[in-house]
Amino acid sequence: MDSLWEQKSPDSGFESLDQDIKTDVLIIGGGMAGVLCAYMLHQSGTPYVLAEAETIGHGITKNTTAKITSQHGLIYGKLIRKFGTDKAEKYLKANDAALKKYRDLCQTIDCDFEEKEAYVYSLDDRQKIEKELAALEQLGFDAQFTDRLPLPFPVAGAVKYPRQAQFHPLKFLFSLSKGLHIYEHTKVTELIGRTAVTSRGRITAKKIIIATHFPILNKHGGYFLKMYQHRSYVIALENAPNVHGMYVDEAQNGMSFRNFENLLLIGGGDHRTGKQGGNWQELRTFARQHYPNASEKYCWATQDCMTLDGVPYIGAYSAGTPDLYVATGFNKWGMTSSMVSAMILCDLVQEKQNPYAEAFSPSRTILRPQLAVNAWEAVVNLLTPSAKRCPHLGCALKWNPYEHTWDCPCHGSRFTKNGRLIDNPATGDLTK
Template identity: 60%
Template sequence: MKSIWQDTVQLLHFPQLKKDIHTDVLIIGGGIAGILSAYFLHQAGVKYVLVEKNTICSGTTQNTTAKITYQHGLIYHQILKSYGTHAAQQYLTANKRAFEKYAALCRTIDCDYEIKDNYVYSVTDRRKLIDEMNALQKIGYAAKFCERLNIPMQTAGAVKFPNQAQFHPLKFIAPIADGLNIYEHTFVREMIGNLAITDQGTINANHVIVTTHFPFINTHGSYFLKLYQHRSYVIALDNAQDVEGMYVDECRTGLSFRNHGDLLLLGGGGHRTGHKGGNWNELREFAQKVYPHSAEQYHWAAQDCMSLDDIPYIGQYSKRTHHLYVASGFNKWGMTGAMAAAMILTDKILGKQNDCADVFDPSRNILKPQVLVNGFEATKNLLTISKKRCPHLGCALKWNSAERSWDCPCHGSRFDKHGKVLDNPANGDLPS
């Protein structure tokens, strides 16, 4: 099960750490957020090391749909309602800066970068779209409302952000990572203060940035309550349709559309990790109905960390960890989220003021309805009798028949049929 991105690019490989070292900044996690952080620190002349437990971009980054946009669902009405105008403007500004940074970098990188309009649609709820339009007007962004869309389904309309972008994420990463100080197959098993313990060496660092998708250090930040994980699925079809843009349903279980070359990337079938959902079957049934002459060329799945309020956690890991930082909870918008995180965190390391950082503060109020859902899910599965239990915090694992994996409904760790860890926050395999 390879994504189209994996199948069309061969990334560089890096050595395994086999000694004890000291560095100014340690970055843990070799996805796009970690690599961009390393890239900016490298440019600034800061001594750093990035470590990745497998190979770079072998997790969520290689399974993205690779949309570069500052339209993240119907987020602006939500932020405006919860945190006010200034916070909504900070979120917009941070993600616009991220978009502009991609545009600048992609001018010199052959990564299939294309300008496309982005649409967030609703199948039934026009009121949500109108609320988002009003919120955007209030913070000074001129979005457009569209009645008709170039997708094969009836909708209540869509909010359109013109001139957004899409690209090939691994073609972008390949030259960015070239020359960076990276160690692969270097699994951080434990943190003792700012000392990272790996299988064949230790890393002593003045600052630590955790970009491991789901934060793996449980003693700070309460991320096991503040995050849950969500699976989503993609099929790539030829002989389907050029939808001439990027489309996503405002509902997390809805469909997304974008093209890559001659292929249509159809996404959806989503569900909370460890629960049942539509998966690829839902997408294949839809494709058979609306694109009966199409043929599936690729299929893959992604996993996203979902925050309590749909805003990422970027900044100090907790109030008590002044030299430990985190970037997580990008929801389904990891491309601009990763770039925004890398820009904010490298500013913090360099002692620069970033006027958009406050809205992403990981220590913001967690009294949100989702925290009760997350807590209930954890309690229920801790009390479930099962031989297969997650080594992260002991929750009962569920068998995922579509992907043939053992999945944790609490925090989203996943293991293959032999017990090898696939997705964190679990920090090791299942006991044999």
């Protein structure tokens, strides 16, 4: 079940670490966020290295639907209510700046970059759409209303974001990574102060950025309470229509649509990791009903870290870990959030002010309703009898019959049927 993007991507070809080294900044994790951090530090002349446990781009990044957009669902009204207009405006401006940065970089990178309009729609609640439009107007963003979309079902309304974009993420990543100081197959197994221990050597740094999807350091920051993980599924269809844009349902269990070349990508089937959901079966049923002449070319799944309040955690890892930084909790919007992370963190490690940093600070309040849900899931699964336990914090693992994996409903770690680690926060394989 390799993703569409993996079919047309070259090998990166970086070597493994084979000695002890020192640097100013160590980046742990070679997904989109980590590589963008490396690129920006390289451009600034700051000494850095990036350590990736496997190969760059082949963790969560390879499974994205690769939308580059400030449209993150019906988020702006919620941000104004939770944080006020100022922080909501910073969130919007940060993502607009990320889109502009991608647009500039992609002028010289062959990565199928295309400007597209992005839409968030509601199947049955026009009022939700109208409230979001009012919030965007308050923030000075020129969004538009429509209730006519080239999708095979009626909608109550949609917010249209002009001049957003989509691309081929791995083509972009591999091109951007050329000439960067990257070590692949260099897994960080332990952090001792500012020294990262790997199986092939130690990396000592003045500052460390952890960009590993779910943070690998469990002792600080409380990320195992501040986040949960969510799975979603994608199918790519041949002989399906061009929808001329990017579309996402405002409901968490809704569907998304975009084209790539002659393929229509449909996403959905969502569920909390370790729980049951629609998965590919829901998407295939939809495709048979609405696109009966189409045929499935690719299918894959992805996993996203979801925060308590819908905003990523980007900044200082915790109050007790000076010179340690984090980028995580992208809430299904990993492309723009990765660029925002790089812009913020590369300023912070160079001790510069960043205009967006406050809005994404990991030290903000955790007193949100989702915290109680996360705590309840942890307690229930810790007390559930099971022979298979997650090595992260000991929760009972659930068998996923669709992907043939052992999944943790507490924090989202996943393992093959033979116990090999697929997704963190666990850092090792099952022992039995």
